[in-house]
Amino acid sequence: MMCKTFASSFSSFCTSIHFQKEIAFFSFQCERRPLDMLSSLLRQALPPRLHSRRSTASATTPSSSSASTPMLPKQPSHSTTPTPSIPHRRRRRRHRNTELPPIAPDATKAETLSAYAPHSEEGSEKNAGNPPAAKQTPSMHLIKARQLKYLSEIEPETLREMFYVGKSSSQWKEMKEYCLTIFESFNNMVAIFKVKDLGTSYLSSDCILRKEMLDVTYDLITELPSEIQRLILKSIVNCLLTDRRTSSTDSLRAYYILLLNPMFDSTQTFGIFAHLLRQVASLTDQEHHYLVHWIKELQSTEFKSIINRLNSFITWKMFPNRPQDLPHPSKCTWWVPSAVKVMALFNAANNLVRPHIVPFEDFYNNSLERCDLLSEYYKWQNVYSHGGFSFCQYPFILSIGAKRSILQRDSEQQMIVMARKSLVDNVQKRQLPDIGMLFLNLKVRRSNLVSDSLNEIASKQSELKKKLKVTFAGEPGLDMGGLTKEWFLLLIRQIFDPDYGMFTFDKKAGVYWFSSAPCTNYQEFRLVGVLMGLAVYNSIMLDIRFPACCYKKLLSPAVVPYNNPKMPVGVAQLTLQDLQLVHPDIANGLKELLEYEGDVQEDFGLTFQVSYTELGCVKTHPLKTNGENIFVTNSNRGGYVQLYVDWILNKSVYEMFKEFYHGFHSVCASNALIMLRPEEVEMLVCGCPTLDLNELKAVATYDGYTSLDVTIKYFWDVVLKFPLEFQKKLLLFTTGSDRVPIGGTADMTFKITKVDDTSLLPMSHTCFNQLVLPTYKNKKTLRAKLLTAIQNAEGFGLE
Incomplete structure (x- = not known):
């Protein structure tokens, strides 16, 4: 009766979402009958011949499974004292002694019996005068060990044959027993999938699993009948209940095996998956360290599938289609934090590998953009007052759109605070309020663009966090965003001109870098930093082609050190791969030095110093103390290369980059920068690197036209055939910037108005991304007029 109760309760458990109540019931049953879960396996433990002997023996003496139970003394038959008995327990023992098939089909009867035969005859000689005792049955541990040994020696091809035989005959007995044995316990999982004959090249902390066998097993499990899959899930639940308190490397391997289980792709298994994630998330730091190093060995497809599974679980919990299917919110508050913490292990593993196993964008969960992100941000900022979990603690899961939203809303809050402060100051000074005090107003001349901009910014340092508005001297126009875009564009174009001397341009790399030539005024570098900060602060895209290492340095550190002006800033740990993106010729030369097979000292004659040209003169600089007298050899060339890279990318441009760093952070002084990767900062500054006018066509709206009008058809036929250079000029003409927002052209607004x-000629209102297009009668005329407009659009034509 108890078996039926157990089975029915567990069946309802597998179909129930309310995991908490079922856990308590299942734990109670497991405590009462912990060995009943093995009954299906024990029925295969002994050959049929041994069953009859065991049955005969059980009629006279207790079985070996109860040998350790204290036996009550026998009472004389004439005694009036009733003989105590345990009929229920005896019935259960007899039930376990029913006929069982052999462990392995290919095991002979002699081999099976010899395993349980006595190893000496001394016992029989000593008991020669005593009545014959019943033969002892084999121990359950020995049966289990033999069965595990057999299963652990199965090869992938054998398992596939077993599956196809079961599929063709609809007899799944062998596959069922194999799968249920695996997930019976953590020890079974490891025993079956562990590599045999390790040798001396493995450490105890290595994963050492038969990955091919594990992959084949999981591939076949997903094709098994649903009733067998439910039994497998039941076994997994039993493992999580009974083995959760164990702490060993083998237990870690079992958790690793379970994390790879594709059965958890189904939302119906998310309740069990949540408990697995909770146990993995609660492991110690040392155990997480092992897991991370095992995870980084996964193939990219498998790695990505697990990331997608975790993101699906988080989305399902955060935004359920049927909230009534979930447990009470108070009972599953730990579901999402556990999943995010496990995903952090995968993120750490991904960051350890170069190139990354998957792009960092694969960790994004775009559905989180529907959350109250500013609330999450403030919760993260005020951990002592709010406490608890916040997605901002794990920024890898937040998309660039979510981070941009946080940064923009944080910027808006700072703008409001600055505007309110200005208003209060004016009131206290008894001055009339002026709408201009709410903005950072810059008035510049086109003929003196850099100097005027530098002077305006230097005189208004306290107002940099206000909304930006630009006015060009001598030109009528109200800045609704278009003039600001033009100011950025013209200023960047002039500052980054190589003839201006602030930056150098490498044609092979296609990027700008800071000039190491001596400079008497570093304030212009601060201006460039302010420009980048204002662009991010005011959501303006800039065409600045800096290498990736520039943004690494810009986040080193991500927050300006407080009250410590002497602390180095803008210094990052950079490698030869970073130098490859700045000066590929120098990087290739250093790479050849590292790979040279001859005598480096004899053939190159290098010392620990670097030579460079300054104002036509060749100068040298020691890379270390007394470097000019230390030769580069085969043994120290690695250190030489690292010092060379550090000098070019850090030390030689330190003063310039320090001003650039402080200029950027004088505007974007926000803790939200801590959440950003260097690649994401680049996207915030420069926008999306690709331009697809087909996406722009899909989001275009019309005023006076329809998408079926002939002029509109002419327009799209012409612009889609433009080369990329003219497509960018069209975008610049219409929007004031040739850069695409982070979300691509699909996130833009683009309006074509009829005249x-x-x-x-075609006209534009860049403040509103609006193109005014006359109704030209043919395609040739439209193309000629449009090219004339976009090639002569600076200044007067932009509003």
């Missing part, structure tokens, strides 16, 4: 005067 009947065909003598006019």
